Amino acid sequence: MIEARGLTRRYGPTVAVDALSFDVRPGSVTGFLGPNGSGKSTTMRLILGLDRPDAGQVRVGGRRYRELRWPLREVGAMLEASGSKAFHPGRSARSHLAALAAGNAIPRARVDEVLDMTGLASVAGRRAGKFSLGMGQRLGVAAALLGDPAVLLLDEPVNGLDPEGVRWIRNLLKSLAAQGRTVFVSSHLISEMALTAERLVVIGRGRLLADTTVAGLAAGSASLEEAFLRLTGGAVEYRGNTAKEATT
């Protein structure tokens, strides 16, 4: 369970996240949708306590992130791996995971388990800097799964994955949710969310636009994409002409 209440964060004159309130419940995959620059990554960082909110608060499992006793055993996160990676290029995947495991007293055997689950076992000893984008994403997923957490946060997890990898992530997220976990996945790919998520939290310019089910959002529109574009039409910062025509 993730509970955001009035979450606000400014960077200078820019309001990145604006009085955002929503709940993410266990047992289903919740998609976190919004155009580029709408505040998805900032919200993820606020949930994890990496950035501090200017107002409001967010709780995970009833506590603020900083108050968690064994954070990785309660929340697994994979952050914006497409921009800057979240591992040192000179360190092997196994050492990266072993270090994180040690930080939260997670048994060493779990490292090999998540390496197997993510298909990285055969390259676990290689320096992660040599990994392809897709392998890097898998390492990010492995780190998120390490503590067997009840809450999972994934920021754009399918970026850079091939079709087989995309399907693997989709099935993995669904099965994690089916086990009763809270799964919160940000994406700007509406079609992918249509296949993966049951619930959607949609934001634009840092504000909540919709907190609904996939079916609820699509209702009354030709497609989910159509509904999304109509909803976010006023909240897109940069737009080419063809996209504008498509929404009118």
Next chain:
Amino acid sequence: MTTIAQTRVPRGRYGLPQAARMEWIKLRSLRSTWWTLALTAAGTVGIGLAVGLNSRDGSVDLTNNALGGVVPGLLLAGALGVLTMTSEYTSGTIRVTLAAIPRRPLVLAAKAAVFGAVTLVVGEVASFIAFFAYTATLGHGIAAPTLGQPGVLRAVVLTGAGFCLIGLFGLGLGAIIRHSAAAVAVLVAGVYVIAQVIGFVAHDAAAYMPILIVGNSLSTTRPVTCGTGGASCPHFLSAWAGLGVLGLYAVIALAAGGWLLARRDA
């Protein structure tokens, strides 16, 4: 709905032991750590050897000469300290680190404990090997100093500790500045370049420059004199006072770094 097969969660909460174990794995799993430490020791020993082979005057502080090769090693130890922190920002690992250990000062404390211990061991090993290598190669009828003579053991041990303290100073700088190149530049300027400049223009302040503390306080068996024209010679600190000042620099840098780490966005 099926329940989650949670692995057994231990009691209590993460703390310094877990954070330190994490930092130890991070430090030892990078090849660059071991290369840098090997170079640190090799430079110190190599220069000590070269000085020993070329010594012709037995009246000087021979122990100080034996430990005369510390400058490159000290800079490397400081740079490794910087990179131990800044590489987390360069690679993005800092976000994962802080997700595992959200109490941020604990992360820096763990890094300081682990990195401090490693550089202390490497520094002592380098210092002792340099001393023995120097004494073994002394020729020209000069009687080699022994560890039993007054101040000799102190000089060798405190010089080793100098590596640890400059390394920790670098770690603190890394936490303050966060960018590798900028932090290494500040380290080299602050520890070495400014020391050289101040040595020329403000003699008394020179006694407080990190690299001169190691060279003229920690590694000496007797107070440094500046030869015949010693009127303008700075009053160098005693070995223990030098250790204290160097320790203070490290503590200040780490405290400022920890304070900033806790307050800034990661």
